[in-house]
Amino acid sequence: MSVHTPQIQASPPLPEPVLRRLRDVFPPGRLYTDPADRLAYGYDNSKRMAMPQAVVLAQSHEDVVAVVAICNEFSVPLVVRGRGTNTTGATVPIHGGVVLSLERMNRILRVMPGDRLLECEAGVLNGDVQAEAAKYGLFWAPDPTSLAYSTVGGNLGCCAGGPRAVKYGTARDNVLGLRAVTGAGDSIKTGCTTTKGVVGYDLTRLLVGSEGTLAIITEATLKLLPRPQQVKTVRACYADVKSAAEAVARVMNQPQTPSALEFMDGDAVRLAEDYQPTGIPLGTGALLLMEVDGSDASVDAALQAVCAAASGPGLIELRTAANAAETEALWACRKALSPSLRKIAPKKVNEDVCVPVTRIPELVEGLAALSRRHGIRIVNFGHAGNGNLHTNLLADPDDPAQMQAVQACLGDVFRLVLALEGTLSGEHGVGIEKRDYVGWEIAEATLGVMRAIKRTLDPRGILNPGKALPGI
């Protein structure tokens, strides 16, 4: 932590009147002012770090109302936080102020299985929701990699996706309503308890993905889905990226939408195989990992349809798993990738750009050209069914020249994505990392409307300042 020490020392305490008001609401065990206690709330999975001036742990919606009122009164920044698994710096308190942790608002309030919904506080872990829903044969669609230790509030704040999104949508598509406190301090209830509803404006989805800059979500009504009886896995290895990308487009252009459609380029496959050989055939230039789900009676037909669509020019090998062990073997290469990347490039720049599915071949070819031009190794994998690629720029963080090349390359990556009618982020969000690029994608007039909404819901600008949008 030595590199962060200056920031810790530079963080002044909050003025005594603010602390006094916070103490009125939060007992000592739920108000941290000691730097050693605050430290853990200053970073997130972006590896960025800034010290909060105070940390409060809310136990109720009313606690949240209280801290919003105090921060408004004294114009103190307020950064809400689940478990800090985001990769964009969205929960790093770059302007100091108070970090509000919802980790203790972790109650599942009720499950209505016949209505396919679950109500919970925002601090509940996604994994705990899944476990509770599973008791009733249901699941919540968002399945980010961080599922076991990320919160529902964080998933909603960042509009989390995951492999299943290709069939079941992201957080935005799987929430019926919210309870929240706006930056102005208003307690609001959005949406409804039904799967259809058109009374009033859709504030639910305005808050989803807004990264805690408009309101603090305290409770959510989640839309659950019935768990499929069967899941089948198939791995398809191709001679080159173009063949694999064309297969993605074929798979997505037939009625049996897979429940996962993951992609790895040749470099990603080689990295993973170097780390731990998993029997990928020689000459594999790209692979697809696909899952198909359905009922006992329907899943085999769905699998056949997906296999047929995946077959075509450049296919080297198509393997389906007959049992759990074989499924694990097919996924082994994909699972070896993250540790292998961490090993060779602990400071990799991991983007999550997204293009229309049919533009994936151009994206991957364009990325290869940029890699050559900038002398930066780029490894691609991700959720190809949505056109959402995790583009990893690998460089040595201790080499300033390389890091400068990474920055230049990153700009060209984003230009390429936008030229292909894509978006800079499919699921990770903006936070600090991409804030200064948002204007490349969203025109000024539209940004102006977003900023006006920000001012409307958070007139003093206390909520998560410096995140999500440039110029707020």
Next chain:
Amino acid sequence: MSVHTPQIQASPPLPEPVLRRLRDVFPPGRLYTDPADRLAYGYDNSKRMAMPQAVVLAQSHEDVVAVVAICNEFSVPLVVRGRGTNTTGATVPIHGGVVLSLERMNRILRVMPGDRLLECEAGVLNGDVQAEAAKYGLFWAPDPTSLAYSTVGGNLGCCAGGPRAVKYGTARDNVLGLRAVTGAGDSIKTGCTTTKGVVGYDLTRLLVGSEGTLAIITEATLKLLPRPQQVKTVRACYADVKSAAEAVARVMNQPQTPSALEFMDGDAVRLAEDYQPTGIPLGTGALLLMEVDGSDASVDAALQAVCAAASGPGLIELRTAANAAETEALWACRKALSPSLRKIAPKKVNEDVCVPVTRIPELVEGLAALSRRHGIRIVNFGHAGNGNLHTNLLADPDDPAQMQAVQACLGDVFRLVLALEGTLSGEHGVGIEKRDYVGWEIAEATLGVMRAIKRTLDPRGILNPGKALPGI
């Protein structure tokens, strides 16, 4: 039209400076000032009517920008309109001003079948989108009854649903991005061309369902879905409503979600059978019409699963259709209902309340009690898979006492729905008809945020004044 004549005569012409500016933009064939021409743009399917002071027909986004600028300059109300198929008065210009028809903005701009999306102008008919998408084996999910003659812009403005929503969602769930002009006159572009995207706030869904009160949608990027190879129909007749409602909950609590789950109560069945007998078994107190879709290989298994779930206490008869003629026969009773209702009650009050699926039995029992208490015949049918019932209050419009009883009964219906954690409208929207009830469902603090957003996007309040929210 005689009852409306006073309104026509009472409508003053727009001030000459406004007309002059409108003439600068719109040639005579696209600017109507003659009452005879304006008349057709003053009503919608709510049967309400108010004369616009002028009508303009836009042919481009730029035309819309121009008319918004003029209406802002002179503080003239501006009501956007597709084909006026809404049932809530949402497109009736109750405060006069300009009606902006998008009927000539009816171009499909492009189809990207491999990316499952279609871009079009807002004035395209839903049916034309379906026809174009079908060429590529795709469809757009929203399927309101008005599909053949309602526009995409109207469907989005009202967040249209339909029978398929139970499996595929409503307009909100099937749109990727919009082009629009805010009330302030800003041209904005929301969302993206990909199925995932988290850059900026979700303005797309803020506009969907806002009934033209925040911005005028000029173009849309629609999310398409692959057409199923097979659709199978099953009709289940039950002894009573409770048995049918319990069957709905069972059907929705298993993985094979039907692509339609329509309900008719006993009174609705009798009405339809009186109009045209279709062979419903004697003693039927409620029926369910269900469709199941899927691949050739999977659809029969899905049908079996739904039939098994539909079977239980109170089931009198379960019929599946083996061919197109049998499918038509099963739907005949449902299709006879609307003409029979029109015949006996041309001025029926048709609500579209929505409750969690498991509360349907309480809703239907409660409605029966209200019918007895107020002496008003109530006939229920609708999209039971979403808990969305079309509740028809039948009365003679020429009998003031009955119409007063209808109003009292309606209030009690809404109280019942809210007590069951439902919403006042599942898909029809608010318009004028339900505006004064919105405050029953949405608390004042939340309404306050909605009004603040309205003022932010439409500071002069020119867009569709008096609609959607009370107090705007």
